Amino acid sequence: MISFYVIDYWDSVETFYICRNCIKKRKTANAESLISNDVSRITTNSIELNYFLLDLHCFANYRLKIANAVFNYNKAHQNLAIKIQPPLREPIDYKWGERANRMLWERIELDEMMSWLSTLGGAFSALGDYYLACADVAGRISIQQMKLAMRLGEPSLITRCRLFMAIAMTQKYNFAAAKKVVQQVYRTEKRRSEPDQRLLRMCLGIWSKTSYEYDLYQKRLNRPKK
Template sequence: MVLFYTIDYSNAVDEHTICRNKLKLVENVYKNDALEKNITRKMKIIHIDSIELNRFLLDLHYYIAYRLKVANGIASFCGRHEIFVIKIHPPEKEPLDYAWGYRANVMMWEQIEVDEMMSWLSTLGGAFSALGDYKLSYANIAGRISLRQMKLALRLGDPSLIARCRLYQAIAMIQSYNFTGAKYTIQQVYRAEKRRSEPDSKLIKMCLGIWTKLSYEYELYEKKLNRSKE
């Protein structure tokens, strides 16, 4: 087991212990310039930039043979009453990952456009859903819009938004007299949300409201069927 210290730009000191199976880290064991005051042994200091230090620590963390070589090297470099200290300085040239920057920029604008498209679809879907209570063709359009919203929600990866899109589909099912499908969808969303550690109260209320609509529309549908039979 070999011990060494790293000192960053702000003079905060981290303690690293090289073991056979892992590299242990204790952050901020000392602060400011307190290392010299708290450690009486002589220090052997080397200077390294932050990029090289990061590579060095990663190699120590992942490679056993490298850890053993470094531990042996530090032990032979430092005497019995000496400690090994790595002083970090800024790199001469900061590396810029232009390829990742381009990808991040594309992802950011894609997210903005998807969010805007989702807002437009929500407005349009709400309008057709309201008209769907009076005409079946509008309910079918609202159902198709909710499917588009579902695809976008899956792309965004937001579970709450995906659940809302499923409830929009349930409303379209109710208006199309697909009461069984609507019932199954509402129950699935409600039970999944109830199982969460922190359920979304708005989503729960939305499920209960659509369930009330389902019960009311089903009751009206049954009455119509009974009248037609008479």
């Protein structure tokens, strides 16, 4: 293996090894004596060095030519070290910056919308125990929350929205669908190596509410509990 050194801004030294199929690096011990005595330096900036190392990693023929050049240089002179200097002008990716800025503001807006919907959904859900129309609105709000949660890419938030929908189903006397949702969420979470205890407690609480409302519904209809 052919090796050369890279010395950064703070005089830390890393050894790079040019192998047949790759390039490897390793932190170098006794860096102070190496810097002062054993190496012949060339200088470049960090951007050019990054391009150089990337080409070494990707192109086999280029890697072979550089290995031969470094080998011949080390035979004729001292070991080779590349000293990194700051570039005269830092590159700025304005297009990526604009994209990141849009993504940031979109996330802020989505979080704010989710907070508003959570507040609104909670209010309608509380009224849904007494008015079916409010339970229906709470269910539609939960669907909108789920769409936002999917855009945010947060699985736990999506699951909570499913449980909110189960509450609305219970309030609209759709007990079978509510039971199915709660059971699916609970079983899925239980199978995880690190289950979310908050979700499990939500499932147990909604299950208790669903069971209680089902008993009341059967009594109003003068039916025995199934």
